[in-house]
Amino acid sequence: MPKNIFNITPSPLTLRRLAKYLCLLNQFSQGENPEISSAKLAKIANIKPSQLRQDFHYFGGFGKPGHPYDANLLKEELLKVFGLEKPLHLLLAGATPWAATLIQCPSLPSLNVHIKGVVDFTAGTIDDEFSNCPLISTSNLAEFIERNQISVGVICANEPETYLRLLIEKGLTVFWNLSPKHLIPPLGIRIQQESLMCGLLPMVYELRKS
């Protein structure tokens, strides 16, 4: 896990910024010249350079002062911050457009995050696929979760409650909720709520006041 030299937990906002840097590096490390300065990375991320350097300092700095970063090495260091030097396995719940969106998203495998299957109430018990990903029936689910070392259930259905109950029954405790419904987590269960609207609405505010 991360070389956190101060041994204190970073705030949720710091973690979001680190996630942003990682996603940008993911894109820019694929170019011909993998060098990037802190000023350039900060500019693309729309964050002050001093803030970026402070965020990196937190984990020991990464690289030499005055020299640009090697985007590939920096990406590896940031992956370690998130514990993603080891692969993370997801199970999607609901064979929906959301599930197809994630399956086709090139960022996930490059962050060492892998979708192992999609569970759907309508899936048969024979081998089947959804968007080239194994489609799992509810009856095979417990065995599938154990064999594939699934860590996170991703709720992709508009009606999330029944999938949440099912996956908790089968032993999962950590969820990423992409459905438009906010879910109240039962005791001992962690649910990360995602709301696309939190990105759209602040932009609409700017647009309408201008």
Place this chain on the structure above:
Amino acid sequence: MPKNIFNITPSPLTLRRLAKYLCLLNQFSQGENPEISSAKLAKIANIKPSQLRQDFHYFGGFGKPGHPYDANLLKEELLKVFGLEKPLHLLLAGATPWAATLIQCPSLPSLNVHIKGVVDFTAGTIDDEFSNCPLISTSNLAEFIERNQISVGVICANEPETYLRLLIEKGLTVFWNLSPKHLIPPLGIRIQQESLMCGLLPMVYELRKS
């Protein structure tokens, strides 16, 4: 536009919190009892009650001290903060699973945000549909944008650059980029970057350090 009694621009973080409250109210206003206290709303939003009250105070308070809010009225007030008492029209770019996800998302119409069509390079010039939404060919695009008063282009394709160029050519200046590629906005163009990974990665951090 919003009754912003202090006449200062709220920070991006304040706007994100207001967006969060609005999305939650959207869900809870549909219940039998539309009353909600600031303490309950703050708890569901995972935000301190004092922070929520401060955020609301900014726009004049909404409601009487010591009384619960009427979720429907509060939702209407928050819609006004974002200028959404008037409808907002979106055009999606790319007939992809991302586009289908947005078309099927029940939150958008309830926030007075309406998807008017999907443009795709492969669309023919005859009437066609994608997920029950009009599919527009590039040759009809300028006329379609004007007739439907499109304000925002939503980039739903994994390869976003060609769609961005096309939509700028046809007169759009505000974009919501859902593709996994960060786009550098040309002069005079506003691009809101969305990255799902910024939600997933902080949760992975917690999971891996525990």
